[in-house]
Amino acid sequence: MKRTKIKFALADATIGEKILIKGWVRTFRNNQFIAINDGSTINNIQAVVDFESTDENVIKNINTGACLSIEGTLVESQGKGQRVEVVADKVEILGVCDPEVYPLQPKKHSLEFLREKAHIRVRTNTFSAVYRVRHAMTFAVHEFFNKKGFVNVHTPIITGSDAEGAGEMFRVTTLDPTQPPLDAAGSVDYKADFFEKETNLTVSGQLEGETAALALSEIYTFGPTFRAENSNTTRHLAEFWMIEPEMAFYDLQDNMDLAQEFLRYLIQYALDNCQEDLAFLNQRLLDEEKNKPQAERSEMSLLEKLQFVLDNDFERVAYTEAIQILRNSKPNKKKKFKYLIDEWGADLQSEHERFLVEKHFKKPVILYNYPKTIKAFYMRANDDDKTVGAMDVLFPGIGEIIGGSQREERLDVLKEKIAAMGIDEKEVWWYLETRSFGTAPHSGFGLGFERMIQFVTGMGNIRDVIPFPRTPGNAEF
């Protein structure tokens, strides 16, 4: 007999039908009722065994975590918690699970505990829901861009340019770390290394993405990204996934339009396709909030928050305007901010971003036209000579979820900026050539995929939305 996935057994199978299900035991009650889950849905199916006619050895091995194969008849349930159930004819233990040592129990575990059992945590409701939502979001990303005619480009993971300025990089080498070859000056001789030069893991596919956009018009990348920053926060990983669209002929406004449309598409897709998982995650958050003091509870539930983003346009605020709002804000006047805003040019701290998003506008905010002094070399200089065409999309609770800009397409301006930032032109010769050979106005942005998953699932810690998180001091599994 062919196996039926539990998702389909619960939804589509007809009463009286003989079916075969396989999955892992969540609980076994009353020597009689097995709750089984195979990950196809958040819901378990209940199998009923007749314990008098079932082998004692089999009954003894129906423990939480064990893997079972059950053949039986789908019937309407006499109990209240479920519509249908399987009356088992044959129960086979595919994999035993010793309850003395199995870490999961039919109870709530802390996320911190489960993080240390990352190989097992996907067997919980919360993590299997997160994994499924993450998959749906991956699919939706490709669907969105595919529908729009964007070309997916695989940019390199090992990169030879270290000029991106997006942070500390992980070195890639095959040299012996204890005895590296040295050059005449006594430093490590990378000419002797595998690529005959210094190489690192990518911190962004943007520069390579731009070269593709200046031929295919609209492209996007979706791949792993690595930052060797010593960041210990709920929203940073050393290895994360980033989506970077890059579009020829888009100005900053077009870029913002696309960012908003894209984020909304993903959220709508989740609401349309992950209803049960989102309902569970929504409830999980509500339960969690019950333990918090009234003041710390959020005004909206997860589902309300997602709907809210769909219903309200993102507020677009120029940096200069944001500074004015902040300067005149209550927390600034009452000196409640740790970093007080007094003059134009200051970088915004997360307390300021949070004020704008969570208190002042109370919706997603796109900040744009930042001072050139605090932004990267490739961002397009505005006519005022003070600002660049940068934009950050800020989400409540997450902070910066997207960072992007219109790119500097004018060769002379770009060369000036590169010189000003102390970058060697030779390092980015190929990037500069794109500005010589038929340059075009273009824009792009980077979306932190895990941060998006955090927002959609309501998970507070980024380490809980990627299967095996890599953070400083942690690369287990």
Add this chain to the structure above:
RNA sequence: UCCUCAGUAGCUCAGCUGGUUAGAGCAUCUGACUGUUAAUCAGAGGGUCGUUGGUUCGAGUCCAACCUGAGGAGCCA
């Protein structure tokens, strides 16, 4: 990296201003139970109180350093 908080049974946590033998719920084990829903009921086992050092007649409790984790900050997506 900086700041704050935490580390007590397998898990979640209680343990007051230092004072006999360190507690609870859940889990586990044993027994009961054929309509349960994190099943229920009865009983049992389970601890180098993160580590090291110090103060004290006496330390889970006080002090110091270190380790681990969490939250916040910075860096950013």
